[in-house]
Amino acid sequence: MSATAFRLARLLRLRAQVRQLRQHEADELAAGLAALEDQARALEAERERQGTAEAAAAAAGALTPATLQLGREYDAALAARERAVATAVAEQRAALAAKREELAHEHREERKFKHLEEAHRQRVGDEETRHTDRLLDELAAQAHGRGRKDHDGGR
Numbered sequence: 001m002s003a004t005a006f007r008l009a010r011l012l013r014l015r016a017q018v019r020q021l022r023q024h025e026a027d028e029l030a031a032g033l034a035a036l037e038d039q040a041r042a043l044e045a046e047r048e049r050q051g052t053a054e055a056a057a058a059a060a061g062a063l064t065p066a067t068l069q070l071g072r073e074y075d076a077a078l079a080a081r082e083r084a085v086a087t088a089v090a091e092q093r094a095a096l097a098a099k100r101e102e103l104a105h106e107h108r109e110e111r112k113f114k115h116l117e118e119a120h121r122q123r124v125g126d127e128e129t130r131h132t133d134r135l136l137d138e139l140a141a142q143a144h145g146r147g148r149k150d151h152d153g154g155r
Contacts, residue, residue: 008117015113019106026103029096036089043082050075
C-alpha cells in the first residue's frame with residue numbers, strides 16, 4: 001500500500017469516527033428534545049387538569065378565596081415552568097438543527113475523500129497496468145531477440 005493510499009485510508013477512518021460521534025451527539029440531542037417535549041405536554045396537561053378541578057370546585061360552590069388564590073399561584077408557577085421548558089425546547093431544536101448540519105457536512109466530506117481514494121486507487125491501478133504492459137513488452141522483445149539469435153545461429 002502506498003503512503004498516499006495509507007494516509008487516505010486513515011483519513012477516511014478518522015472521518016468515519018468523527019461522523020459517528022456527530023451522529024451520537026445528534027441522537028442525544030434528539031432524545032433530550034423528546035424528553036423536553038414530553039415535559040411540556042405534561043405541564044400543559046397539569047394546567048388543564050388544574051383548571052378543570054378549579055371549575056368543578058366553583059360549580060360545586062366549594063371554591064374559597066384562599067383556594068382560588070392558591071390555584072392561581074400554582075397555575076402561575078406551572079405557566080412559568082412551561083415557558084422555561086418552551087425556551088429549552090427552542091434551544092434544543094436549534095442545537096439539533098446545527099448538529100444535523102454538522103453531520104451533513106461530515107457526510108459530504110467523507111464522500112469527497114472516498115471519491116479521492118477511489119480516484120487514487122484507479123490511478124495506481126492504471127499505473128500498475130502500464131508498468132506491467134511495459135514489462136511484458138520488454139520480455140516479449142527479449143524473447144523475440146533470443147529467438148532470432150537462436151534462429152540465426154542455427155544456419
